[in-house]
Amino acid sequence: MSNAPTILYTLTDEAPFLATASLLPIVQAYAGTAGIAVDTRDISLAGRILSQFPDFLRDDQKIGDHLAELGQLATTPDANIIKLPNVSASVPQLKAAIIELQKQGYALPDYPEEPKDERENEIKARYDRIKGSAVNPVLREGNSDRRAPASVKAYARKHPHKMGAWSGDSVSHVSHMASGDFYGSEQSKVIDKAGTVSIELTGQDGRRNMLKTNIKVQAGEVIDAAAMSAKALSRFVDTQIDDALAKGVLFSLHLKATMMKVSDPIMFGIVVSRFYRDTIAKHADVLAQAGFDANNGIGDLYARLPSLPPETVAAIEADIADEYTRRPGVAMVNSDKGITNLHVPSDVIVDASMPAMIRDSGRMWNTDGKLQDTKAVIPDRCYAGIYQAVVDDCRTHGAFDPATMGSVPNVGLMAQKAEEYGSHDKTFQIPADGVVRVLDEAGHVLMEHKVEAGDIWRMCQTKDAPIQDWVKLTVNRARLSHTPAVFWLDSQRAHDANVIAKVERYLKDHDTNGLDIRIMAPVDAMKHSLARIRQGQDTISVTGNVLRDYLTDLFPIMELGTSAKMLSVVPLMNGGGLFETGAGGSAPKHVQQFVQENYLRWDSLGEFLALAASLEHLSEHTGNARAKVLADTLDTANAKFLDTDKSPSRKVGGIDNRGSHFYLAMYWAQALAAQDADAALKAKFAPLAEALTGNEAKIVEELVAVQGKPVEIGGYYHPDMDLVSKAMRPSATLNAALAAL
Numbered sequence: 001m002s003n004a005p006t007i008l009y010t011l012t013d014e015a016p017f018l019a020t021a022s023l024l025p026i027v028q029a030y031a032g033t034a035g036i037a038v039d040t041r042d043i044s045l046a047g048r049i050l051s052q053f054p055d056f057l058r059d060d061q062k063i064g065d066h067l068a069e070l071g072q073l074a075t076t077p078d079a080n081i082i083k084l085p086n087v088s089a090s091v092p093q094l095k096a097a098i099i100e101l102q103k104q105g106y107a108l109p110d111y112p113e114e115p116k117d118e119r120e121n122e123i124k125a126r127y128d129r130i131k132g133s134a135v136n137p138v139l140r141e142g143n144s145d146r147r148a149p150a151s152v153k154a155y156a157r158k159h160p161h162k163m164g165a166w167s168g169d170s171v172s173h174v175s176h177m178a179s180g181d182f183y184g185s186e187q188s189k190v191i192d193k194a195g196t197v198s199i200e201l202t203g204q205d206g207r208r209n210m211l212k213t214n215i216k217v218q219a220g221e222v223i224d225a226a227a228m229s230a231k232a233l234s235r236f237v238d239t240q241i242d243d244a245l246a247k248g249v250l251f252s253l254h255l256k257a258t259m260m261k262v263s264d265p266i267m268f269g270i271v272v273s274r275f276y277r278d279t280i281a282k283h284a285d286v287l288a289q290a291g292f293d294a295n296n297g298i299g300d301l302y303a304r305l306p307s308l309p310p311e312t313v314a315a316i317e318a319d320i321a322d323e324y325t326r327r328p329g330v331a332m333v334n335s336d337k338g339i340t341n342l343h344v345p346s347d348v349i350v351d352a353s354m355p356a357m358i359r360d361s362g363r364m365w366n367t368d369g370k371l372q373d374t375k376a377v378i379p380d381r382c383y384a385g386i387y388q389a390v391v392d393d394c395r396t397h398g399a400f401d402p403a404t405m406g407s408v409p410n411v412g413l414m415a416q417k418a419e420e421y422g423s424h425d426k427t428f429q430i431p432a433d434g435v436v437r438v439l440d441e442a443g444h445v446l447m448e449h450k451v452e453a454g455d456i457w458r459m460c461q462t463k464d465a466p467i468q469d470w471v472k473l474t475v476n477r478a479r480l481s482h483t484p485a486v487f488w489l490d491s492q493r494a495h496d497a498n499v500i501a502k503v504e505r506y507l508k509d510h511d512t513n514g515l516d517i518r519i520m521a522p523v524d525a526m527k528h529s530l531a532r533i534r535q536g537q538d539t540i541s542v543t544g545n546v547l548r549d550y551l552t553d554l555f556p557i558m559e560l561g562t563s564a565k566m567l568s569v570v571p572l573m574n575g576g577g578l579f580e581t582g583a584g585g586s587a588p589k590h591v592q593q594f595v596q597e598n599y600l601r602w603d604s605l606g607e608f609l610a611l612a613a614s615l616e617h618l619s620e621h622t623g624n625a626r627a628k629v630l631a632d633t634l635d636t637a638n639a640k641f642l643d644t645d646k647s648p649s650r651k652v653g654g655i656d657n658r659g660s661h662f663y664l665a666m667y668w669a670q671a672l673a674a675q676d677a678d679a680a681l682k683a684k685f686a687p688l689a690e691a692l693t694g695n696e697a698k699i700v701e702e703l704v705a706v707q708g709k710p711v712e713i714g715g716y717y718h719p720d721m722d723l724v725s726k727a728m729r730p731s732a733t734l735n736a737a738l739a740a741l
């Protein structure tokens with residue numbers, strides 16, 4: 001790739017996909033002046049579905065497996081990938097995407113919820129590979145470095161976002177189990193020589209059932225296993241439902257059913273089954289026949305009602321209404337539409353949902369569309385406690401002040417499917433009471449758990465090389481940014497204890513002279529970081545994969561109002577670069593607003609920051625001096641963009657995503673025209689800078705004029721490219737100026 005330097009830009013879903021239709025033509029035009037190709041790869045949910053079913057499609061409908069291609073590339077030094085957020089599909093989302101594609105003429109098979117034969121089993125297996133967080137783990141061949149660059153932090157201080165005030169009387173709180181959870185049952189081993197392990201369930205009758213064989217393990221890797229008791233979880237949920245009712249707070253559930261695509265939908269299902277237990281018990285036969293699956297949320301029950309006789313529907317609806325009178329209020333996702341926290345497992349995702357609650361004074365929305373104090377149920381103890389620490393801190397000291405607060409950047413252990421986020425293929429809902437054992441090749445028992453039918457058991461793997469890389473990255477970041485770093489590791493957890501031993505060993509490989517690097521249990525680390533943040537001090541959080549995810553939404557949302565403004569770099573272990581944009585998701589609400597009123601609120605700052613880092617990496621990797629000029633001038637443009645506050649406003653009439661792209665293009669062209677490092681680029685961009693600057697008012701007017709009316713894009717998961725491009729590029733003046741470059 002060194003001869004023809006290429007950046008691969010991903011096509012994803014929802015708001016970031018729409019934004020790409022406007023931003024990418026600008027990026028391609030500018031990068032082209034340095035001889036850099038910016039090619040696209042489709043990793044959208046629809047694209048991933050189509051790529052897995054070539055045997056069902058016409059030749060002109062087939063697309064290649066771009067995700068697999070990128071995954072392979074990520075292991076090579078030439079990788080330079082800009083990765084935008086994509087949908088990590090729950091089953092309801094997957095089914096909706098399939099239906100949309102079928103309507104568009106793609107002869108895909110239905111999703112077989114209960115496969116009846118081998119063929120359906122095979123189809124379901126293909127769809128299940130697409131489900132949940134199927135993209136990020138494939139690309140993340142490196143650890144993560146997420147932070148708010150200094151210019152972004154300065155912007156947030158100058159333009160502080162609104163934070164909901166906290167009252168000392170708030171009764172909001174986090175509830176977690178006290179036993180029977182993953183935390184309480186975790187066991188861990190460090191593998192001493194490369195080989196394989198297997199997972200076996202021995203039933204009470206002594207019969208042995210292999211759950212998984214031939215799991216490759218490397219020397220030095222940490223494996224661990226833990227179980228969640230279904231009975232203990234049910235009892236816990238019942239207690240919490242009663243407690244929320246007694247305390248007069250909303251009941252809400254916060255899981256990560258997308259990333260933890262096997263375990264968390266089951267936990268979600270148990271909570272739904274307990275909350276609506278009377279209705280579900282009374283109509284058990286009918287609901288089973290209709291195919292209701294509580295793991296897909298109470299929304300799945302409503303989706304089945306049209307297939308039932310009207311009198312049955314009326315009876316079920318009356319029973320649900322009656323059951324609500326005996327239950328606490330449920331936190332709402334959309335109170336206008338009656339969508340609750342328990343409707344769809346992918347609507348409330350803990351990394352984004354808990355920070356949103358904290359930003360809103362510790363409250364969530366009730367059925368009347370008003371904010372109310374809330375019980376946030378996060379069943380497992382591994383990470384729940386950190387949120388209670390934030391709640392306690394806010395109740396005592398009030399909301400955080402974005403104008404003065406410090407920052408908590410993150411160095412996250414993520415490479416090679418580290419820890420829980422790589423556990424899906426080793427997670428099982430246990431079919432019968434017995435004992436699960438992890439065995440080595442010689443049949444020695446490495447770990448074992450007594451389990452009951454319905455329990456969730458999982459095994460995780462964390463390779464040694466990623467741990468070494470993570471420690472190195474930490475030392476480098478602490479040194480470069482002159483900032484103390486804290487490893488958030490809990491010596492009481494078996495897995496963390498093994499990682500602590502490795503961290504202590506590998507820190508010795510580096511010069512840590514003068515650096516402040518500590519290891520603290522997550523709750524203590526949170527208290528420590530919060531105390532410092534209130535003093536305006538920064539503290540690097542060095543965490544495993546889950547806390548990486550949680551903290552890189554939590555702190556940015558408190559500090560910057562959104563995780564969209566984060567720089568999110570993954571230095572790939574084999575030398576390539578993966579540049580993720582922002583730290584948040586694909587913002588489905590933004591698409592709704594766009595189709596209703598042709599206004600896209602998506603803030604592409606994350607893409608701008610990622611692009612600058614990608615160009616910088618390209619210049620270093622290929623020696624392309626012009627890429628360096630493009631990167632430096634983009635930095636200047638980004639700073640100007642922040643300084644002049646050109647992010648999308650929130651309402652029709654102001655500039656939206658498209659307007660913000662225009663300003664980025666203008667500032668970038670101005671910086672290129674002003675620089676003296678490359679005369680040819682200066683000459684090339686001078687006329688463009690002039691055209692854009694001279695036509696600023698006209699272009700903004702053209703971009704704003706289209707707002708306020710519905711717009712048709714021909715699909716949600718698989719919109720029509722031409723319609724999207726037309727909608728996202730409405731300024732003839734801007735398009736002509738770019739074409740002239």
Ligand SMILES: NC(=O)C1=CN([C@@H]2O[C@H](COP(=O)(O)OP(=O)(O)OC[C@H]3O[C@@H](n4cnc5c(N)ncnc54)[C@H](OP(=O)(O)O)[C@@H]3O)[C@@H](O)[C@H]2O)C=CC1
Binds near residue numbers: 346347561584589
């Ligand atoms: N890296 C990835 O690929 C990720 C993908 N996802 C996927 O995204 C979808 C939605 O997940 P959810 O947890 O709701 O997360 P989102 O981040 O999409 O939504 C939460 C909120 O974040 C804000 N937000 C996020 N990005 C931007 C942006 N660039 N500009 C402006 N606002 C932004 C908005 O909040 P507000 O209006 O309050 O500012 C948004 O409503 C799911 O399908 C999930 O699987 C989620 C996380 C990461």
Ligand SMILES: O=C(O)CCC(=O)C(=O)O
Binds near residue numbers: 132259
């Ligand atoms: O891959 C996903 O589903 C979500 C990823 C995510 O939330 C993160 O990495 O911050």
Ligand SMILES: [Mg+2]
Binds near residue numbers: 553
């Ligand atoms: Mg996240």
